[in-house]
Amino acid sequence: xxxxxxxxxxxxxxxxxxxxxxxxxxxxxxxxxxxxxxxxxxxxxxxxxxxxxxxxxxxxxxxxxxxxxxxxxxxxxxxxxxxxxxxxxxxxxxxxxxxxxxxxxxxxxxxxxxxxxxxxxxxxxxxxxxxxxxxxxxxxxxxxxxxxxxxxxxxxxxxxxxxxxxxxxxxxxxxxxxxxxxxxxxxxxxxxxxxxxxxxxxxxxxxxxx
Numbered sequence: 001x002x003x004x005x006x007x008x009x010x011x012x013x014x015x016x017x018x019x020x021x022x023x024x025x026x027x028x029x030x031x032x033x034x035x036x037x038x039x040x041x042x043x044x045x046x047x048x049x050x051x052x053x054x055x056x057x058x059x060x061x062x063x064x065x066x067x068x069x070x071x072x073x074x075x076x077x078x079x080x081x082x083x084x085x086x087x088x089x090x091x092x093x094x095x096x097x098x099x100x101x102x103x104x105x106x107x108x109x110x111x112x113x114x115x116x117x118x119x120x121x122x123x124x125x126x127x128x129x130x131x132x133x134x135x136x137x138x139x140x141x142x143x144x145x146x147x148x149x150x151x152x153x154x155x156x157x158x159x160x161x162x163x164x165x166x167x168x169x170x171x172x173x174x175x176x177x178x179x180x181x182x183x184x185x186x187x188x189x190x191x192x193x194x195x196x197x198x199x200x201x202x203x204x205x206x207x208x209x210x
Contacts, residue, residue, distance in 0.1 A: 079114060080111045080112075080113075083107050083108075083116065086107040087103075087106075087108040087111060087122065090103040101126065101131040101133070104122075104126065104131075105123070108126065109123065112146075117152045118147075118152075121152050121154045123139075124140045124142075124143035125158065127139040128158070137169070140158075140167075140168065141159065141162055144159045153188040156179050156180075156188070157194060159175075160175075160179035164210055165209045173198060173202055180195040
């Protein structure tokens with residue numbers, strides 16, 4: 001029975017709600033079967049009982065209708081893809097959205113919680129560039145590594161960049177090359193360019209950061 005649930009919405013206890021309705025029904029039956037129902041007092045009591053019952057039923061119907069409407073129009077829970085797109089819009093200021101790095105970070109975080117690989121990578125980019133946050137290469141690497149675990153070619157390339165430049169990690173061309181090569185295997189054109197750049201400058205005193 002739904003009565004106890006909806007009664008609780010109005011602060012009424014389960015027992016009290018059930019008792020009110022049961023008493024009202026009993027009162028109607030008792031008065032309708034009473035031999036004195038023809039006298040004015042009995043008729044008056046019967047009318048009150050019927051009114052009480054009707055009001056109780058209407059209250060339950062009203063509460064049921066309210067709950068139904070709330071459930072029907074319950075706020076749509078956004079998916080990871082939708083949160084990512086909102087973050088992307090705020091980060092780049094596209095699709096009628098102003099650039100807002102704080103909001104972009106929040107949306108990316110929500111998307112990442114829902115399993116968005118792109119959001120994890122973009123959070124790494126956000127901390128790498130210090131957009132709306134302090135530059136934090138440790139956090140940047142953490143997000144890139146999480147995205148790599150889920151198969152992101154972009155994050156592989158970005159880890160290669162960290163090791164190439166020695167940002168937040170010890171400069172390591174071997175690791176950088178490894179990440180670039182893995183990204184190239186996943187058809188990353190940017191990683192292919194960076195791998196060529198690394199091979200060109202390897203062993204030279206001249207160095208250009210990526």
